Amino acid sequence: MRRRVHTDGSYASAGDPRVLFGLGDTPRIEEVVVRCAGGRVEEWKTGAVGAYTILKEGTGTGAL
Numbered sequence: 001m002r003r004r005v006h007t008d009g010s011y012a013s014a015g016d017p018r019v020l021f022g023l024g025d026t027p028r029i030e031e032v033v034v035r036c037a038g039g040r041v042e043e044w045k046t047g048a049v050g051a052y053t054i055l056k057e058g059t060g061t062g063a064l
Contacts, residue, residue: 023049034060 003019023029032044034055042060046053 018052 001021003021005017005019006015008015026049028049032046032055033041035041036057040062042057042062044055044060
């Protein structure tokens with residue numbers, strides 16, 4: 001699945017930076033891969049289903 005984060009907005013407003021995925025009956029997340037605006041690609045082997053997970057640029061593995 002792919003999602004794009006848009007945090008820009010108009011004057012005095014901003015978008016929600018969260019990215020939400022509907023996983024259905026999936027019991028776990030195997031990996032999360034993020035391509036940052038600067039082109040850096042990071043991977044996290046984490047993720048609890050049914051919970052928010054904060055992924056901070058520079059804290060994942062640069063395997064890709």
